Amino acid sequence: EADIYQTPRYLVIGTGKKITLECSQTMGHDKMYWYQQDPGMELHLIHYSYGVNSTEKGDLSSESTVSRIRTEHFPLTLESARPSHTSQYLCASSRGGSTEAFFGQGTRLTVV
């Protein structure tokens, strides 16, 4: 069973607030990812990291930022939330050389 955790599961927040979505994994995976999933739509990669102090932007442009100070932790931050940021955010991790990515349960963000 995958051990990757996201908090909070649900978040409703006002426009202009700063938010951080947490993602942690206990599997020692070096690679971690953030995907964004709008309602009824496919997932798009917005950020990824291949190790500590390594972060890259994904295929879909996002106003969010990420950091990777520790192997197990990959938080995503929105400095000023807007209604257009309303979406589900899914975190994933994989071990180097493995074909399988493990997903967290997601954070459903609503910005009002």
Place this chain on the structure above:
Amino acid sequence: AQSVTQLGSHVSVSEGALVLLRCNYSSSVPPYLFWYVQYPNQGLQLLLKYTSAATLVKGINGFEAEFKKSETSFHLTKPSAHMSDAAEYFCAVSAGGTSYGKLTFGQGTILTVHP
């Protein structure tokens, strides 16, 4: 560049009937292909994966998929649907190598199972 097309955003079957969810891919390199399932308000769970070994891949919960290079397809099947199979299913492709985990997803297919 890679892309995935899932034919049919909604599929409805009766309990006990065959499940067939269609996926076609495009990839400039030999692909790695995946099927994930997502239950309401949950993350994604890997059903099965193709990584250039056997073309017929068996996964969890009785699902299987066949990689057909000539048709660029990776359709998901299950001989007999169960009510618990109702969920959304995503086909995904990866370039492999250092791109493991960097997945390109299809738009998803919602499977409804009727009693």
